[in-house]
Amino acid sequence: MPMVYTYCPTCGTKLIAKAAGDDGTTPYCPVCQRFWFPTFADCVIVLVANEFNEIVLAKMPYLSQQYASLISGYMQPGETAEASAKREAQEELGLVLPAVQYTGTYWFGKTDALMHGFIGQTTKQAFKVSDELSTVQWVPAPEAPKYMFPESPDNAALAVYRTFMQQSKI
Ligand SMILES: [Zn+2]
Structure with missing residues (x-):
């Protein structure tokens, strides 16, 4: 399976679902203020x-x-x-x-x-x-x-x- 993030790989905070423009709802770290797109x-x-x-x-x-x-x-x-x-x-x-x-x-x-x-x-x-x-x-x-x-x-x-x-x- 592709790596879909639940927790922030940088700070460990549980990610929230947030709209990322045209890419749709994406896991987001409110602490680091960045999206974590699935990786492969x-x-x-x-x-x-x-x-x-x-x-x-x-x-x-x-x-x-x-x-x-x-x-x-x-x-x-x-x-x-x-x-x-x-x-x-x-x-x-x-x-x-x-x-x-x-x-x-x-x-x-x-x-x-x-x-x-x-x-x-x-x-x-x-x-x-x-x-x-x-x-x-x-x-x-x-x-x-x-x-x-x-x-x-x-x-x-x-x-x-x-x-x-x-x-x-x-
Ligand atoms: Zn973070």
Whole structure:
């Protein structure tokens, strides 16, 4: 569930319901005189592609033994989504992405996170895989969906993948 505040995170006062302009009734701290809007996490999800039209698929043992996905991770406070996408590629794969292209946002209801999608191009090379991932592979882009989580409204990886396929016109 998104974090909906009952008590002020700063001073502990019980929040009251107050109209916040066009945003409607919102929890408000009368002591700090500020609204506490519900909060949620921001994540990045990154499709990494090489010059042979292969993409990176990774298995995360804590998510599934069967299915692979794109790399993803939580953004850090103060970080741009673009910097976060490059950092995840560096941390999880040991790859430097010279540039990343924004593909849009996707709501992931299971963890109430807003996923920011990216495509990053690099040259084919070996990985330095993070402990978080069990296996990482370059997979020919047209074959990728058969290894990925099935289609669902929450499946941001397939949404980014479709954008990539439309652009690359494979
Ligand atoms: Zn307060």
